[in-house]
Amino acid sequence: MATLPAAERSPSLRRLARFRRRVDDWRIREHLRRTEWALRRADVDGLTADQRAGRERNLDRLREYRARGQFPRNRHHERRTPVFVDDSGTHCAVGHLLREDERSDLVRPVRERNNTLRVEDLPADDPVVAWGAANGFTRAELARIQPAYPEAVQFATDCGPVPCWLAGVLASVVGLAAAGAVEWVGYRLCGEWFPDNALKRRGALAYLSVLALLLAPLVALLTYALFP
Incomplete structure (x- = not known):
């Protein structure tokens, strides 16, 4: 007979795990909130009209994703790491934007090749980076959208209206x-x-x-x- 993990056997450990998930969900929402705030105020004068439209459309999707509050779970690494799509099929923020843009064909290769891939490690000619550029995002901005899981608070580099x-x-x-x-x-x-x-x-x-x-x-x- 299979043995249940300790967190499933002990009510106190289950409560602790739920508390940690709530804290981590709060951290992710705060990261996405501040990231959206900064990206909406970034200089977009060099973008085309189509790029600006794609950028605003995806930032609206990012806001909806944050409000929904359904984030992937890192169940395979103790250290904080991105998870493009978790075991239950929940997408990270970047994966969600790709799926909403009907580009699941870009999500599948990442999930199969390296599900903990960091966007900043993608080569400049990667299709995900090209999709970002077509929608008005630099690779650094896509990397900023992508949270990591599951540990400490991840602060945005832009603190809002003040330095x-x-x-x-x-x-x-x-x-x-x-x-x-x-x-x-x-x-x-x-x-x-x-x-x-x-x-x-x-x-x-x-x-x-x-x-x-x-x-x-x-x-x-x-x-x-x-x-x-």
Whole structure:
């Protein structure tokens, strides 16, 4: 009799796996949101009318793909890696755009040859790169559309209406403000909870200080990831 994987036998592991999938889906949606934002604002003066039309049409499809939230799962590699089409037939963002453009003939060779192919590794004369050029995308832009799975947050290189360094500074300020708020509230509460016990008061303050130090980078990271 076949043995079920541990994640399928244990309810707690199943819950943990579902939580990780939700976090990863959020990361992918955020990556695609920021990528779409940047590509819609890129300079397209050098493109033909047909290329501009194809670009806008596919960016609309990318927005619909992100809103649907059905992304492929990397079930074969521990490290973060692209998956063009997963075992259940779910396409990555680039594969989805090709399929929606009725170019599944370009998806099949990639899936059969190297399903974890990175678009930036394609040669300049590859049919997928040629399709991108016909629709107003450079190879670098197609590579940016393609997320990787399954691990950490993948930030876009364009942080929206401000430079990335300024977005980082603002996110850091928010993180430090959150840490300062924890310290200030904690100081007041500890004084009320342990007015006559200096040892407990210092211990509680030390605990809150450690918590604030852990909270600051997490808040800053989340703020940076969500920066418009």
